Amino acid sequence: MQDETAMSTAIEAAWTVLGSTSPNPWVGAVVVGPGGERYMGATEPPGGRHAEIVALEAAGADARGSTLYSTLEPCCHQGRTGPCTDAIVTAGVARVVVGIEDPDPNVAGRGIAALRDAGVAVEVGVRAGAVADQLAPYVKHRRTGRPYVTLKLATTLDGRTAAPDGADAHRLRAANDAVLVGAGTARTDDPELTVRLADGRDPRRVVLGRAPHGARLHPASEVSGPLDDILDDLGRQGVLSLLVEGGPRVAHSFHSAGLVDRYVLYMAPALMGGSDGRPVLDGPGTDSMSGVWRGRIVSVRRLGPDLRVEMEAA
Ligand SMILES: NC(=O)c1ccc[n+]([C@@H]2O[C@H](COP(=O)([O-])OP(=O)(O)OC[C@H]3O[C@@H](n4cnc5c(N)ncnc54)[C@H](OP(=O)(O)O)[C@@H]3O)[C@@H](O)[C@H]2O)c1
Numbered sequence: 001m002q003d004e005t006a007m008s009t010a011i012e013a014a015w016t017v018l019g020s021t022s023p024n025p026w027v028g029a030v031v032v033g034p035g036g037e038r039y040m041g042a043t044e045p046p047g048g049r050h051a052e053i054v055a056l057e058a059a060g061a062d063a064r065g066s067t068l069y070s071t072l073e074p075c076c077h078q079g080r081t082g083p084c085t086d087a088i089v090t091a092g093v094a095r096v097v098v099g100i101e102d103p104d105p106n107v108a109g110r111g112i113a114a115l116r117d118a119g120v121a122v123e124v125g126v127r128a129g130a131v132a133d134q135l136a137p138y139v140k141h142r143r144t145g146r147p148y149v150t151l152k153l154a155t156t157l158d159g160r161t162a163a164p165d166g167a168d169a170h171r172l173r174a175a176n177d178a179v180l181v182g183a184g185t186a187r188t189d190d191p192e193l194t195v196r197l198a199d200g201r202d203p204r205r206v207v208l209g210r211a212p213h214g215a216r217l218h219p220a221s222e223v224s225g226p227l228d229d230i231l232d233d234l235g236r237q238g239v240l241s242l243l244v245e246g247g248p249r250v251a252h253s254f255h256s257a258g259l260v261d262r263y264v265l266y267m268a269p270a271l272m273g274g275s276d277g278r279p280v281l282d283g284p285g286t287d288s289m290s291g292v293w294r295g296r297i298v299s300v301r302r303l304g305p306d307l308r309v310e311m312e313a314a
Pocket of ligand 1: 152153154155161162163181182183184185186188189208209210224225227245246247248249250251253282
Protein backbone atom coordinates (compact mmCIF):
# COMPACT_ATOMS: atom_id res chain seq x y z
CA MET A 1 0.00 0.00 0.00
CA GLN A 2 2.86 2.33 0.86
CA ASP A 3 4.31 1.59 -2.57
CA GLU A 4 0.99 2.34 -4.25
CA THR A 5 0.61 5.65 -2.40
CA ALA A 6 4.12 6.77 -3.30
CA MET A 7 3.61 5.74 -6.94
CA SER A 8 0.36 7.74 -7.00
CA THR A 9 2.39 10.78 -5.90
CA ALA A 10 4.84 10.12 -8.75
CA ILE A 11 1.91 9.89 -11.20
CA GLU A 12 0.60 13.24 -9.93
CA ALA A 13 4.04 14.79 -10.44
CA ALA A 14 4.10 13.49 -14.03
CA TRP A 15 0.74 15.11 -14.87
CA THR A 16 2.21 18.53 -14.09
CA VAL A 17 4.68 18.29 -17.00
CA LEU A 18 2.41 16.70 -19.62
CA GLY A 19 2.85 18.65 -22.86
CA SER A 20 6.30 20.02 -22.06
CA THR A 21 8.58 16.99 -22.49
CA SER A 22 7.95 15.56 -25.99
CA PRO A 23 9.50 13.69 -27.67
CA ASN A 24 10.55 12.46 -24.21
CA PRO A 25 8.06 10.78 -21.86
CA TRP A 26 6.42 12.76 -19.03
CA VAL A 27 7.70 10.85 -16.00
CA GLY A 28 7.20 11.40 -12.29
CA ALA A 29 9.54 10.25 -9.51
CA VAL A 30 9.58 10.32 -5.73
CA VAL A 31 12.52 9.56 -3.44
CA VAL A 32 11.43 8.37 0.01
CA GLY A 33 14.37 8.81 2.37
CA PRO A 34 15.24 6.43 5.23
CA GLY A 35 13.32 8.67 7.65
CA GLY A 36 10.25 8.84 5.40
CA GLU A 37 10.95 12.27 3.87
CA ARG A 38 9.68 12.67 0.29
CA TYR A 39 11.43 14.40 -2.57
CA MET A 40 9.61 14.80 -5.90
CA GLY A 41 10.76 15.08 -9.45
CA ALA A 42 9.24 15.34 -12.92
CA THR A 43 10.82 15.34 -16.37
CA GLU A 44 12.22 18.70 -17.46
CA PRO A 45 11.84 19.95 -21.08
CA PRO A 46 14.07 18.19 -23.69
CA GLY A 47 17.76 18.56 -22.80
CA GLY A 48 16.87 19.00 -19.11
CA ARG A 49 17.01 16.48 -16.27
CA HIS A 50 14.98 13.30 -16.12
CA ALA A 51 12.47 12.93 -13.26
CA GLU A 52 14.68 10.54 -11.27
CA ILE A 53 17.60 12.99 -11.33
CA VAL A 54 15.41 15.91 -10.22
CA ALA A 55 14.15 13.85 -7.25
CA LEU A 56 17.63 12.53 -6.38
CA GLU A 57 19.15 16.01 -6.44
CA ALA A 58 16.33 17.29 -4.23
CA ALA A 59 17.00 14.42 -1.79
CA GLY A 60 20.77 15.01 -1.62
CA ALA A 61 22.31 12.89 1.14
CA ASP A 62 18.88 11.47 2.00
CA ALA A 63 19.03 9.44 -1.22
CA ARG A 64 21.42 6.98 0.49
CA GLY A 65 19.40 3.95 1.58
CA SER A 66 16.19 5.43 0.09
CA THR A 67 13.46 3.97 -2.10
CA LEU A 68 13.02 5.65 -5.46
CA TYR A 69 9.63 5.44 -7.19
CA SER A 70 9.53 6.14 -10.89
CA THR A 71 6.51 5.85 -13.20
CA LEU A 72 8.79 4.65 -16.02
CA GLU A 73 11.83 2.37 -15.97
CA PRO A 74 14.99 4.48 -15.50
CA CYS A 75 17.10 4.87 -18.64
CA CYS A 76 20.47 3.18 -18.95
CA HIS A 77 21.77 4.81 -22.14
CA GLN A 78 23.63 7.99 -22.88
CA GLY A 79 21.14 10.32 -24.54
CA ARG A 80 21.07 14.09 -24.25
CA THR A 81 21.60 13.38 -20.53
CA GLY A 82 23.63 10.64 -18.77
CA PRO A 83 22.13 7.27 -17.79
CA CYS A 84 19.76 7.57 -14.81
CA THR A 85 20.74 4.09 -13.63
CA ASP A 86 24.33 5.27 -12.96
CA ALA A 87 23.07 8.24 -10.94
CA ILE A 88 20.74 5.99 -8.93
CA VAL A 89 23.53 3.54 -8.07
CA THR A 90 26.02 6.33 -7.25
CA ALA A 91 23.48 8.00 -4.96
CA GLY A 92 23.20 4.79 -2.94
CA VAL A 93 19.47 4.17 -3.51
CA ALA A 94 18.54 0.84 -1.89
CA ARG A 95 15.36 0.02 -3.76
CA VAL A 96 13.68 1.16 -6.97
CA VAL A 97 9.96 0.75 -7.65
CA VAL A 98 8.92 1.13 -11.28
CA GLY A 99 5.44 1.59 -12.78
CA ILE A 100 6.08 0.15 -16.25
CA GLU A 101 9.00 -1.06 -18.31
CA ASP A 102 10.17 1.45 -20.94
CA PRO A 103 9.09 0.27 -24.43
CA ASP A 104 11.85 2.36 -26.06
CA PRO A 105 14.19 -0.14 -27.79
CA ASN A 106 17.17 1.69 -26.19
CA VAL A 107 15.90 0.69 -22.73
CA ALA A 108 13.32 -2.18 -22.85
CA GLY A 109 14.26 -3.83 -19.56
CA ARG A 110 17.97 -2.99 -19.68
CA GLY A 111 17.58 -0.22 -17.10
CA ILE A 112 16.00 -2.65 -14.65
CA ALA A 113 18.71 -5.25 -15.35
CA ALA A 114 21.49 -2.69 -14.84
CA LEU A 115 20.07 -1.71 -11.44
CA ARG A 116 19.72 -5.33 -10.33
CA ASP A 117 23.27 -6.10 -11.52
CA ALA A 118 24.48 -3.25 -9.31
CA GLY A 119 22.74 -4.77 -6.29
CA VAL A 120 19.70 -2.47 -6.18
CA ALA A 121 16.38 -4.19 -5.36
CA VAL A 122 13.87 -3.49 -8.14
CA GLU A 123 10.13 -4.02 -8.20
CA VAL A 124 8.15 -3.50 -11.40
CA GLY A 125 4.41 -3.10 -12.00
CA VAL A 126 3.17 -0.93 -9.12
CA ARG A 127 0.08 1.00 -10.36
CA ALA A 128 1.06 -0.21 -13.84
CA GLY A 129 -2.47 0.29 -15.25
CA ALA A 130 -2.62 3.95 -14.25
CA VAL A 131 0.91 4.60 -15.51
CA ALA A 132 0.25 2.83 -18.84
CA ASP A 133 -2.84 5.00 -19.28
CA GLN A 134 -0.93 8.17 -18.43
CA LEU A 135 1.90 7.30 -20.83
CA ALA A 136 -0.32 5.78 -23.57
CA PRO A 137 0.82 8.24 -26.28
CA TYR A 138 4.50 7.62 -25.49
CA VAL A 139 4.02 3.83 -25.40
CA LYS A 140 2.12 3.83 -28.71
CA HIS A 141 4.72 6.06 -30.37
CA ARG A 142 7.64 3.88 -29.28
CA ARG A 143 5.84 0.68 -30.34
CA THR A 144 4.35 1.81 -33.68
CA GLY A 145 6.20 5.00 -34.63
CA ARG A 146 2.86 6.82 -34.80
CA PRO A 147 1.20 9.42 -32.58
CA TYR A 148 -1.67 8.49 -30.28
CA VAL A 149 -4.80 9.92 -31.93
CA THR A 150 -7.55 11.60 -29.95
CA LEU A 151 -10.68 12.59 -31.87
CA LYS A 152 -12.65 15.45 -30.33
CA LEU A 153 -16.34 15.71 -31.20
CA ALA A 154 -18.82 18.33 -30.02
CA THR A 155 -22.39 17.15 -30.45
CA THR A 156 -25.99 17.74 -29.51
CA LEU A 157 -27.60 14.81 -27.72
CA ASP A 158 -29.15 13.79 -31.04
CA GLY A 159 -25.72 13.51 -32.61
CA ARG A 160 -25.47 16.69 -34.70
CA THR A 161 -22.41 18.93 -34.68
CA ALA A 162 -22.48 21.62 -32.01
CA ALA A 163 -20.21 24.53 -31.16
CA PRO A 164 -17.13 23.27 -29.24
CA ASP A 165 -14.34 25.36 -27.65
CA GLY A 166 -14.59 25.52 -23.86
CA ALA A 167 -11.65 25.60 -21.46
CA ASP A 168 -11.54 21.81 -21.39
CA ALA A 169 -11.04 21.68 -25.16
CA HIS A 170 -8.11 24.08 -24.75
CA ARG A 171 -6.63 21.83 -22.05
CA LEU A 172 -6.82 18.99 -24.58
CA ARG A 173 -4.86 21.11 -27.05
CA ALA A 174 -2.22 21.88 -24.44
CA ALA A 175 -1.87 18.18 -23.65
CA ASN A 176 -1.29 17.18 -27.29
CA ASP A 177 1.84 17.70 -29.38
CA ALA A 178 -0.15 18.56 -32.51
CA VAL A 179 -3.71 19.47 -33.44
CA LEU A 180 -5.24 18.75 -36.85
CA VAL A 181 -8.29 20.11 -38.68
CA GLY A 182 -9.58 19.64 -42.21
CA ALA A 183 -9.39 22.30 -44.88
CA GLY A 184 -13.19 22.66 -44.58
CA THR A 185 -12.95 23.77 -40.96
CA ALA A 186 -10.01 26.05 -41.78
CA ARG A 187 -12.16 27.71 -44.47
CA THR A 188 -15.45 27.92 -42.52
CA ASP A 189 -14.46 28.53 -38.90
CA ASP A 190 -10.98 30.05 -39.37
CA PRO A 191 -9.89 28.67 -35.95
CA GLU A 192 -6.63 29.71 -34.28
CA LEU A 193 -6.13 26.29 -32.64
CA THR A 194 -4.10 27.91 -29.86
CA VAL A 195 -4.38 27.50 -26.09
CA ARG A 196 -6.10 30.58 -24.67
CA LEU A 197 -8.63 29.36 -22.10
CA ALA A 198 -6.18 27.11 -20.21
CA ASP A 199 -2.53 27.02 -19.15
CA GLY A 200 0.02 25.38 -21.41
CA ARG A 201 1.85 25.81 -24.66
CA ASP A 202 0.30 25.89 -28.13
CA PRO A 203 0.42 22.60 -30.03
CA ARG A 204 1.88 22.36 -33.49
CA ARG A 205 -0.91 23.04 -36.03
CA VAL A 206 -1.66 20.72 -38.95
CA VAL A 207 -4.21 21.10 -41.76
CA LEU A 208 -5.44 18.22 -43.90
CA GLY A 209 -5.47 19.90 -47.32
CA ARG A 210 -4.76 23.59 -47.87
CA ALA A 211 -5.71 26.39 -45.52
CA PRO A 212 -6.51 29.81 -47.06
CA HIS A 213 -3.72 32.40 -47.14
CA GLY A 214 -4.05 34.54 -44.04
CA ALA A 215 -5.99 31.85 -42.11
CA ARG A 216 -5.58 32.36 -38.37
CA LEU A 217 -4.13 28.87 -37.82
CA HIS A 218 -0.96 29.76 -39.73
CA PRO A 219 1.87 28.92 -39.39
CA ALA A 220 0.56 25.39 -39.93
CA SER A 221 1.81 22.28 -41.73
CA GLU A 222 -0.41 21.47 -44.70
CA VAL A 223 -0.48 17.72 -45.26
CA SER A 224 -2.13 15.43 -47.78
CA GLY A 225 -2.12 11.80 -48.90
CA PRO A 226 -3.06 8.59 -47.10
CA LEU A 227 -3.73 9.13 -43.39
CA ASP A 228 -1.43 6.21 -42.51
CA ASP A 229 1.49 7.97 -44.19
CA ILE A 230 0.61 11.27 -42.52
CA LEU A 231 0.68 9.58 -39.09
CA ASP A 232 3.99 7.88 -39.89
CA ASP A 233 5.48 11.24 -40.91
CA LEU A 234 4.23 13.03 -37.81
CA GLY A 235 5.59 10.20 -35.64
CA ARG A 236 9.00 10.52 -37.31
CA GLN A 237 8.92 14.24 -36.53
CA GLY A 238 8.52 13.46 -32.83
CA VAL A 239 4.76 14.04 -32.52
CA LEU A 240 3.65 11.61 -29.81
CA SER A 241 0.04 12.76 -29.56
CA LEU A 242 -2.32 14.19 -32.16
CA LEU A 243 -5.67 15.83 -31.44
CA VAL A 244 -8.07 15.67 -34.40
CA GLU A 245 -10.55 18.53 -34.05
CA GLY A 246 -12.68 17.85 -37.11
CA GLY A 247 -14.68 18.73 -38.97
CA PRO A 248 -17.17 15.97 -39.70
CA ARG A 249 -15.53 14.73 -42.90
CA VAL A 250 -12.09 14.51 -41.38
CA ALA A 251 -13.57 12.93 -38.23
CA HIS A 252 -15.25 10.31 -40.42
CA SER A 253 -12.01 9.60 -42.31
CA PHE A 254 -10.00 8.95 -39.14
CA HIS A 255 -12.80 6.98 -37.48
CA SER A 256 -13.66 4.77 -40.46
CA ALA A 257 -9.98 3.94 -41.04
CA GLY A 258 -9.74 2.73 -37.43
CA LEU A 259 -7.05 5.29 -36.64
CA VAL A 260 -8.57 6.78 -33.48
CA ASP A 261 -7.19 5.66 -30.10
CA ARG A 262 -9.50 7.75 -27.94
CA TYR A 263 -12.72 9.69 -28.56
CA VAL A 264 -13.59 12.74 -26.47
CA LEU A 265 -17.22 13.81 -26.91
CA TYR A 266 -18.64 17.05 -25.55
CA MET A 267 -22.40 16.54 -25.55
CA ALA A 268 -24.63 19.61 -25.19
CA PRO A 269 -28.14 19.24 -23.72
CA ALA A 270 -29.63 20.24 -27.05
CA LEU A 271 -31.66 18.50 -29.73
CA MET A 272 -31.31 19.81 -33.23
CA GLY A 273 -34.00 17.60 -34.78
CA GLY A 274 -34.83 17.60 -38.46
CA SER A 275 -32.37 16.52 -41.09
CA ASP A 276 -30.50 19.77 -41.66
CA GLY A 277 -27.80 19.51 -38.99
CA ARG A 278 -24.49 17.86 -39.93
CA PRO A 279 -23.77 14.46 -38.39
CA VAL A 280 -20.51 14.47 -36.36
CA LEU A 281 -19.09 11.74 -38.59
CA ASP A 282 -19.93 12.75 -42.16
CA GLY A 283 -19.42 9.92 -44.64
CA PRO A 284 -20.76 6.49 -45.48
CA GLY A 285 -22.21 4.72 -42.45
CA THR A 286 -23.60 1.26 -41.94
CA ASP A 287 -27.15 0.16 -42.69
CA SER A 288 -27.20 -2.82 -40.34
CA MET A 289 -27.02 -3.02 -36.54
CA SER A 290 -24.38 -5.74 -36.83
CA GLY A 291 -22.09 -3.27 -38.61
CA VAL A 292 -22.38 -0.62 -35.91
CA TRP A 293 -19.03 0.42 -34.40
CA ARG A 294 -18.94 -0.20 -30.66
CA GLY A 295 -16.73 1.42 -28.08
CA ARG A 296 -16.00 1.21 -24.39
CA ILE A 297 -16.70 4.21 -22.18
CA VAL A 298 -13.59 5.22 -20.24
CA SER A 299 -15.06 8.15 -18.31
CA VAL A 300 -18.16 10.34 -18.07
CA ARG A 301 -18.10 13.78 -16.45
CA ARG A 302 -20.46 16.71 -16.16
CA LEU A 303 -18.80 19.83 -17.49
CA GLY A 304 -20.99 22.83 -16.71
CA PRO A 305 -24.20 22.17 -18.64
CA ASP A 306 -22.54 19.56 -20.89
CA LEU A 307 -21.49 15.94 -20.65
CA ARG A 308 -17.93 14.90 -21.41
CA VAL A 309 -17.59 11.30 -22.49
CA GLU A 310 -14.30 9.51 -23.21
CA MET A 311 -14.44 6.33 -25.22
CA GLU A 312 -12.06 3.79 -26.76
CA ALA A 313 -12.62 1.05 -29.32
CA ALA A 314 -14.17 -1.96 -27.52
N1 LIG B 1 -18.70 19.98 -33.76
C1 LIG B 1 -17.40 19.79 -33.94
O1 LIG B 1 -16.78 19.07 -33.18
C2 LIG B 1 -16.72 20.49 -35.08
C3 LIG B 1 -15.33 20.54 -35.09
C4 LIG B 1 -14.70 21.14 -36.16
C5 LIG B 1 -15.46 21.70 -37.20
N2 LIG B 1 -16.81 21.65 -37.15
C6 LIG B 1 -17.63 22.19 -38.27
O2 LIG B 1 -17.37 21.40 -39.40
C7 LIG B 1 -17.56 22.16 -40.58
C8 LIG B 1 -16.47 21.82 -41.58
O3 LIG B 1 -16.41 20.43 -41.72
P1 LIG B 1 -16.28 19.71 -43.13
O4 LIG B 1 -16.70 18.31 -42.96
O5 LIG B 1 -16.95 20.57 -44.14
O6 LIG B 1 -14.74 19.85 -43.40
P2 LIG B 1 -13.50 19.20 -42.67
O7 LIG B 1 -13.81 17.84 -42.21
O8 LIG B 1 -12.94 20.18 -41.70
O9 LIG B 1 -12.50 19.17 -43.88
C9 LIG B 1 -12.77 18.37 -45.00
C10 LIG B 1 -11.77 18.74 -46.05
O10 LIG B 1 -10.47 18.33 -45.67
C11 LIG B 1 -9.72 17.99 -46.83
N3 LIG B 1 -9.22 16.62 -46.71
C12 LIG B 1 -8.00 16.21 -47.15
N4 LIG B 1 -7.82 14.91 -46.90
C13 LIG B 1 -8.95 14.48 -46.30
C14 LIG B 1 -9.35 13.20 -45.81
N5 LIG B 1 -8.54 12.12 -45.85
N6 LIG B 1 -10.58 13.09 -45.26
C15 LIG B 1 -11.40 14.16 -45.17
N7 LIG B 1 -11.06 15.38 -45.62
C16 LIG B 1 -9.85 15.55 -46.19
C17 LIG B 1 -10.66 18.17 -48.01
O11 LIG B 1 -10.39 19.50 -48.40
P3 LIG B 1 -10.61 20.06 -49.87
O12 LIG B 1 -12.08 20.23 -49.96
O13 LIG B 1 -9.85 21.33 -49.88
O14 LIG B 1 -10.07 19.00 -50.78
C18 LIG B 1 -12.03 18.07 -47.37
O15 LIG B 1 -13.02 18.75 -48.10
C19 LIG B 1 -17.55 23.58 -40.14
O16 LIG B 1 -18.84 24.10 -40.35
C20 LIG B 1 -17.22 23.55 -38.67
O17 LIG B 1 -17.95 24.52 -37.97
C21 LIG B 1 -17.45 21.06 -36.12
